[in-house]
Amino acid sequence: GENVEQHPSTLSVQEGDSAVIKCTYSDSASNYFPWYKQELGKGPQLIIDIRSNVGEKKDQRIAVTLNKTAKHFSLHITETQPEDSAVYFCAATPGTGFQKLVFGTGTRLLVSP
Amino acid sequence: NAGVTQTPKFQVLKTGQSMTLQCAQDMNHNSMYWYRQDPGMGLRLIYYSASEGTTDKGEVPNGYNVSRLNKREFSLRLESAAPSQTSVYFCASSTVIGNQPQHFGDGTRLSIL
Numbered sequence: 001g002e003n004v005e006q007h008p009s010t011l012s013v014q015e016g017d018s019a020v021i022k023c024t025y026s027d028s029a030s031n032y033f034p035w036y037k038q039e040l041g042k043g044p045q046l047i048i049d050i051r052s053n054v055g056e057k058k059d060q061r062i063a064v065t066l067n068k069t070a071k072h073f074s075l076h077i078t079e080t081q082p083e084d085s086a087v088y089f090c091a092a093t094p095g096t097g098f099q100k101l102v103f104g105t106g107t108r109l110l111v112s113p
Numbered sequence: 114n115a116g117v118t119q120t121p122k123f124q125v126l127k128t129g130q131s132m133t134l135q136c137a138q139d140m141n142h143n144s145m146y147w148y149r150q151d152p153g154m155g156l157r158l159i160y161y162s163a164s165e166g167t168t169d170k171g172e173v174p175n176g177y178n179v180s181r182l183n184k185r186e187f188s189l190r191l192e193s194a195a196p197s198q199t200s201v202y203f204c205a206s207s208t209v210i211g212n213q214p215q216h217f218g219d220g221t222r223l224s225i226l
Contacts, residue, residue: 032212043117043203043217044156051212089155093212100146100171101215103155 002027002094006104014112019080021088021107024072029095033073035064036089038106044089048075052095080111115139117218119204125224126194134189134221136204144210145187147171147179149200150220156203162187163210194225 003026013019025033031052036044050057050064050073057064061080066073073092077084090104120135138145143164148156158171160179168179176198178190187206191198201222205215 034214036217041219043205043219045217046214049214100158100161101156103157105153105155 002030002092002102004090004092004102004104006090006107008107009105010108010110012110012112013080015080015082017080017111019077019084019109019111021075021090021109022072023074023090023092023104024070025092025102026071027092027094028068028071030071030092031095032093033064033066034091034101035075036091038087038089040086047088077109080109082111082113085109085111117204117206117216119202119218119221121221122219123222125226126191127226128194128196130194130225132191132194132223134191134202134204134223135186136188136218137186138204138206138216139185140206140216141184142206142208142216143184144207144213145181146205146207146215147177147187147189148203148205149173149198150203151200159189159202161210196225199223199225 006023034049037047038044061078063076087106091101117138146161147159162168162181165184201220203220205217207213207215
């Protein structure tokens, strides 16, 4: 089945710096890759997603890139702000069988003022 | 527009007790899911319901049962709680099953003594 690995597990940056979180997946047929942000005491919230027919997608300070050949995708946050501090999860949907979301283990991002 | 609502938010049980976690969504979604979140393990799917009237096992279903009461509501039941079921439980919904965004509730924090 699908396996998603996420790195790093923790990431500390200064306000204004960029942050990059990387995920790899095992199923070459996977076709949907969402990213979720989870704040303390809250449920995961979708922040951006990308499908396998697109290589990059941007939404203001957030972007996601997908490399299907290497089977990895990354979240890029530019001009980080303290309110970006949270746990971020990547996920992938296998291309065959029951298309459930398989989640990475999360990255705790800390943005210091 | 509340999205996905979970009740209760917190609960403490003794080993062997039973309990039902409630979930309701107001987005007219067809598919609903139950996950558990444990430290360092991301989100793992317990059960899902592709549409009203259907339910299926996810990757960690043992010790749980579910009921899709109607299109809006999807409940999770622990018949005889065990300490290993101490976790944070999240309900989610999506328009249809598969590679679609899932919307999460804010979770139920369950401790079993």
